[in-house]
Amino acid sequence: MSFAMDGRNVRLGIASDGFNPFGNMSNSYSMWPVFVVPYNLPPWKCMKDPFFMMSLLIPGPKAPGNDIDVYLQPLISELKELWDVGVSTYDAASGQNFCLRAAVLWTINDFPAYGNLSGWSTKGKLACPSCNKDTSNKWLKHGNKTVYMRHRRFLPLNHKWRDSKPLIAR
Numbered sequence: 240m241s242f243a244m245d246g247r248n249v250r251l252g253i254a255s256d257g258f259n260p261f262g263n264m265s266n267s268y269s270m271w272p273v274f275v276v277p278y279n280l281p282p283w284k285c286m287k288d289p290f291f292m293m294s295l296l297i298p299g300p301k302a303p304g305n306d307i308d309v310y311l312q313p314l315i316s317e318l319k320e321l322w323d324v325g326v327s328t329y330d331a332a333s334g335q336n337f338c339l340r341a342a343v344l345w346t347i348n349d350f351p352a353y354g355n356l357s358g359w360s361t362k363g364k365l366a367c368p369s370c371n372k373d374t375s376n377k378w379l380k381h382g383n384k385t386v387y388m389r390h391r392r393f394l395p396l397n398h399k400w401r402d403s404k405p406l407i408a409r
Contacts, residue, residue: 247330248340250278251318254291254347255356257302271297271307273314278344307355318343 242248257271273295278285297303297310320326321341328339346356354361359368363385367374375389394401 242340242342245337245340246279247337248342249321251341251343252276252278252345252347253343256348256352267301269297269299269302271295271299271303271310273297273311275314276347303355305355305358308358311356 252275254274254276255272257269259266259268260270261268272293275292275294276285277290277292280290284290294314295310297307303310318341321339322343325338325340327336329335330337346353348356350361353359353368357368360366361368364376364378365371365374366376366385366387374387376385376387378385
């Protein structure tokens with residue numbers, strides 16, 4: 240049976256972001272939790288604290304940065320095994336064992352964490368992973384930085400919401 244046809248298979252998301260646990264910016268200590276979120280639950284439950292699974296907590300004097308892959312390797316190996324092979328699990332409803340498989344649908348993180356998790360550079364010439372080579376950028380020689388252009392989007396001049404004051408006042 241295919242993965243999608245068996246509702247008992249698990250759909251997962253991975254959420255991660257680092258923070259300073261002491262709230263003191265002069266202290267460089269870092270904590271980097273990695274949560275696995277099950278999406279088989281009803282929508283009003285899947286993003287609630289009791290259902291998050293903290294799979295990693297990476298402490299250290301600084302953020303793991305691009306070296307986070309070393310910490311993630313055991314988790315990734317287990318997730319790949321759950322996708323490729325699966326694991327024999329007991330189904331209490333049917334009273335039988337079945338092969339449980341899991342798939343990671345997406346990751347939830349901010350843009351700098353996305354860069355660390357994916358290995359993609361989120362700064363410089365090709366900062367946008369979606370635009371890739373079509374990233375519109377320019378190096379400011381005297382500003383010593385890269386700026387990005389043509390990323391703003393506006394409603395057409397004749398769009399019905401353009402002059403909708405009640406909509407804007409909300």
